[in-house]
Amino acid sequence: MALEFRHVTKRFPTRTGKEVTAVQDVTFTVNQGEFVSVVGPSGCGKSTILSMTAGLYGPTEGEVLVSGERVNGPNPHVGFMLQKDLLLPWRDIVSNVEFGLESRGVDRQARRARAMQELVHCHLEGFEHQYPYQLSGGMRQRAALARTLAIDPEIILLDEPFSALDAQTKLLIQNSFAKVIAEQRKTTLLITHDLAEAVLMSDRILVLSERPGSVIAEIAVDLPHRDEPLRRRTLKEVGDYAAQIFTLLKLEEKAVA
Amino acid sequence: MTDATHDTRPAARPAGRIPQAAYAVIERRVQTAVSLAILGLVLLAWQFLPPLLGVPRYIIPTFSQCLAELQRMYQAEGLVGHTISTAIYTLLGFAIGSALGAAMGYLLGMSRFWEKVLSPYILALQIAPKVAFAPLFIMWFGYNAMPKLLVAVLIVFFPVLVNVLQAMRTVDRDLVNLARAYSLNRWQIFRKIEMPSTLPNLMAGLRIASTLAVIGITVGELVGGNSGLGYLIAYGGGQANAAMVFNAIILLTVIGFALYLVLERIEARVLHYIPRAQG
Known part of the structure; x- marks a missing residue:
């Protein structure tokens, strides 16, 4: 098991002194090499799940395990990516990709070699000495993926990494991410509110309820071409899956109202 | 807004005939020239205006x-x-x-x-x-x-x-x-x-x-x-x-x-x- 949430509840103190429950009793597992998406209405605690996996903060109740080990702090086996590329504007692309390796006792030459290798995987060779502002949004996200892959994480966490891209770039970047992730057999957790994206890219989809978020459904996407969303997109079943999730989320909304 | 539509960037028109880079050079030269001309005018005024207006040198020296x-x-x-x-x-x-x-x-x-x-x-x-x-x-x-x-x-x-x-x-x-x-x-x-x-x-x-x-x-x-x-x-x-x-x-x-x-x-x-x- 690459990632496991066991009865995880997270409460945050608010300004007024009350507590707000972000996620409630969340239990799920992600297997080695699996691509799992988490969808749900906004504010349902999707990002909380991601932050707890990365070890930025711990759960209030329950436990999070990565590769069978309990997460107790920033976890070196986890790489995460946000909607923002979080590239350091003062570094060129290759130095940005090296960033994650700098606290790991990897020497300079090995870092550079590793970074260049990932830049090639992410089709950014030739851009290594450009600065982030010189690259398009899609290329910057690919550079961020290269940085994430450079630390050779056991799990990749993606928090809506495509939502700031325009529609066409989004399809292409989804495709290139899916390919690279499949090639390297990385376990991936994708947080998204784009239902089609979830269906196109995942093996399995977890549907969360409104806040406090808990898993209300788990859908196995039984379609080929996970490594090529552009091809999977042409399958007619995709629409059925999206519709199924849509219904689930709608129903949940009504239940709350 | 109306102003902007009136003079649709004087820069844009000549750029059609003169290459963009050359135009930029010319524009920069004009800026420098005008800037220097202003300096010259100020110096001239400083030199000739105070005596003309009868201002003594302990107030404004030329x-x-x-x-x-x-x-x-x-x-x-x-x-x-x-x-x-x-x-x-x-x-x-x-x-x-x-x-x-x-x-x-x-x-x-x-x-x-x-x-x-x-x-x-x-x-x-x-x-x-x-x-x-x-x-x-x-x-x-x-x-x-x-x-x-x-x-x-x-x-x-x-x-x-x-x-x-x-x-x-x-x-x-x-x-x-x-x-x-x-x-x-x-x-x-x-x-x-x-x-x-x-x-x-x-x-x-x-x-x-x-x-x-x-x-x-x-x-x-x-x-x-x-x-x-x-x-x-x-x-x-x-x-x-x-x-x-x-x-x-x-x-x-x-x-x-x-x-x-x-x-x-x-x-x-x-x-x-x-x-x-x-x-």
Whole structure:
């Protein structure tokens, strides 16, 4: 098991002194090499799940395990990516990709070699000495993926990494991410509110309820071409899956109202 | 809005015939020419207007009278020494004040607690007119370089401090989280994330500080000095020698301007990764 949430509840103190429950009793597992998406209405605690996996903060109740080990702090086996590329504007692309390796006792030459290798995987060779502002949004996200892959994480966490891209770039970047992730057999957790994206890219989809978020459904996407969303997109079943999730989320909304 | 539609960028029309790059060169030359023409006009007015209006030389000396006085100051008043003295103390005051300001800004920026505790006092000191401390410093330290240096340090300190502190507060939390997720320690986060993130603000603070440093030193010299351009201003003023005061003011401006230009150069080099608007 690459990632496991066991009865995880997270409460945050608010300004007024009350507590707000972000996620409630969340239990799920992600297997080695699996691509799992988490969808749900906004504010349902999707990002909380991601932050707890990365070890930025711990759960209030329950436990999070990565590769069978309990997460107790920033976890070196986890790489995460946000909607923002979080590239350091003062570094060129290759130095940005090296960033994650700098606290790991990897020497300079090995870092550079590793970074260049990932830049090639992410089709950014030739851009290594450009600065982030010189690259398009899609290329910057690919550079961020290269940085994430450079630390050779056991799990990749993606928090809506495509939502700031325009529609066409989004399809292409989804495709290139899916390919690279499949090639390297990385376990991936994708947080998204784009239902089609979830269906196109995942093996399995977890549907969360409104806040406090808990898993209300788990859908196995039984379609080929996970490594090529552009091809999977042409399958007619995709629409059925999206519709199924849509219904689930709608129903949940009504239940709350 | 109507204005903009009226003259649809005079730049755009000739660009059709002349290559864009060549046009940019021409435009820059025209700018320089107009700029120099304005300087010429001001100098001419300065030279001929006061006599024409019957203004005596102890009120407004003409351009040529100022030049003659400059020559005299060079020969008889040790002008070069005074200028160098002021320039060096300005630089020193600027360097010490901004180093302290930046250090304090970063320290407070790392501790929410101390920032909260100290911010009212910092605000009070920031509002207090620093130049008013000059007589006090002279009472404490006597007629030497210390008072003017202290005034400059004090006046330079706050804009740098405030700029750095402001920048430390607004460092992207997600970048810091990314660094934490990559197991960087506190010092590495400071060196690799916070320090570079705050650099644009630090540079802006330094630019403001550079102009203030000149003020600090000048006031110190005015109030109680026997060297520097500020002293020459007080001295010339006492003798109703307006030309001397004019010259000293111009030289002070030159010192401040030089410091500013150097900083601008450094900034352009250090912040090369920030795309800047054309022109």
